[in-house]
Amino acid sequence: MLKPRQADLTRHQLLQSAMHEIHQHGFQGASLSRILDNTGLTKGALYHHFPNKLALGYAVVDELLAMYMQSVWLEPLASGDDPLHAIEQAITTTWTEHGRELLRLGCPINNLSQEMSPLDEGFRIRIDSLYAAWQQALEQGLRRGRQAGHLRSNLDIPQTAIFIMAAIEGCFGLAKNRQSESAMQVCSAGLYAYLQSLRAE
Structure with missing residues (x-):
């Protein structure tokens, strides 16, 4: 019987792997054998925590990708009254810290959305909840910015939030497809110009 702390560590190792x-191979191409080889754990350890590959994939979304969304996009928007600066900083920080990986592999959330949403309702619902949380954080930040007088008073908050999300994911997707950092730079510059157009005159 696994001790609680050992069990938690084993589960965490499996999720990280x-x-x-x-992220490397997509969910459909993901190999349980490679996941285990990267951890040194046994099939018994895997099936102790996850009954099948689908349950493991769901846990990756519910736990690790939710944490990724929280740290990368939600927390920067949670405080302050200048959401446009927070968005720009989040993009810059993400690219600085993870640019090489994002350029090669793309955004892990967007990848799964494109791959699995048409195929599995469980994935679609889980990923949609991540995007819904991001949209809500953006809307709250934009409202604070408008109330503080930083943004145009006639701004359509929900429409703007969705467009910003789509633009960010589109920039990462284009850079991945072209394997081009310059594509990311050009796309980001266009996005930043759009964000500045939202400011109150």
Whole structure:
């Protein structure tokens, strides 16, 4: 019988390895054998925590990708009254810290959305909840910015939030497809110009 702390550590190792494997190969191409090889754990340990590959994939979304969304996009928007600066800083920080990986592999959330949403309702619902949380954080930040007088008073908050999300994911997707940092730079510059156009005159 696994001790609680050992069990938690084993589960965490499996999730981390699974997230890396899914980011590299997609969920459908992910190999349980490679996931185990990267951890040194046994099939018994895997099935003690996750009854099948689908359950493991769901846990990656519910736990690790939710944490990724929280740290990268939600927390920067949670305080302050200048959401445009927070968005720009989040993009810059993400690219500085993870640019090489994002350029090669793309955004892990967007990858799964494109791959699995048409195929599995469980994935679609989980990923949609991540995007919904991001949209809500953006809307709250934009409202604070408008109330503080930083943004145009006639701004359509929900429409703007969705467009910003789509633009960010589109920039990462284009850079990945072209394997081009310059594509990311050009796309980001266009996005930043759009954000500045939202400011109150």
